[in-house]
Amino acid sequence: MNIDDAAARLEALGNPTRLKIYRTLVRAGEEGLPVGKLQQRLDVAASTLSHHIKALVTVGLITQTREGVTLHCRANYPLMRGLIDFMVEECCAEGTCAPGGPVKLPREAA
C-alpha cells in the first residue's frame, strides 16, 4: 500500500460516523449488514449514511453486494489488515507498535 492510499483510507476512517459504520460492520461479522439495519443502529439520515458508505466503498474498506431489494455491506478485512501493516511498518519504530508485541516505551506514554 502506498502512502497516498493509506492516507485516503485513514481519512475515510477518521470521521466518527464512518468509523462507527465500519466498526458496526465488523461486529456484525462475516455476513455484514444491509444499509437499512445500519441506519437503525446509527441513527443518521439515509442520505447521509449513503454518502458515508460510498466514501468507505470508494477506498475499498467495505464491499457491497445486492441481495434482492437490500444492499449488504461487509468490512473488507484484508484491506484493513493491509492498512494496519502499513502503519506498523511505516509509522512505527522497530516493532515497538506491533499489537501484542513488547511494550518498550521509547518515551513517556500518552
Add this chain to the structure above:
Amino acid sequence: MNIDDAAARLEALGNPTRLKIYRTLVRAGEEGLPVGKLQQRLDVAASTLSHHIKALVTVGLITQTREGVTLHCRANYPLMRGLIDFMVEECCAEGTCAPGGPVKLPREAA
C-alpha cells in the same frame, strides 16, 4: 482509547502531508527532527507545516520540545500503538487483521 479519540487521530493521519510528516519523524528515530528539517524534506510553506504539526500535536501523535532556537518534534510511539490496538480490537475480526498473524481471508482480497 475511545472511538472519538481514535477517529480524531485517524483523521489527523488521513492527510497526505501530515502522514508524511509523521512517517518522516518515525524514520528520523528517537531524537526526531526540528521543524526546519521537516520543512526542507517535505517542501511545504512554513506556515502550512506549522499548521499541520499543530494538528498532530493536538491529538497527541507527536510531541515537541524546544531546544534553543529550534523546536524538536518526535513521534509518540505509545500513542500510535494504542491507535493500532484500537483498530485491531475494534475494527478487525477475531485476530484476522493482527500484523504478523495468520492470513485467513474472510472474503476476497482488495
Add this chain to the structure above:
DNA sequence: TCTATATTTCGATTATTCTAGAAATACCGT
C-alpha cells in the same frame, strides 16, 4: 540592545466536507 534564525500566528482565499430533505432509481411481488 541589536541582529539573525526559527517558528508561529494572523488574515484572507479557495476548496472540501457534512448534513439532510426531496426527488429519483432499483428491485421485487402481485
Add this chain to the structure above:
DNA sequence: ACGGTATTTCTAGAATAATCGAAATATAGA
C-alpha cells in the same frame, strides 16, 4: 404495469479545512 420497500442521487446551505504570504514572537549571541 403497479405498488411498496430500499437505497441513491440531486441540490443546497453551513461548517470546516488547506494553503500561503506577511507580520509577529521567541531565543541566542555579539
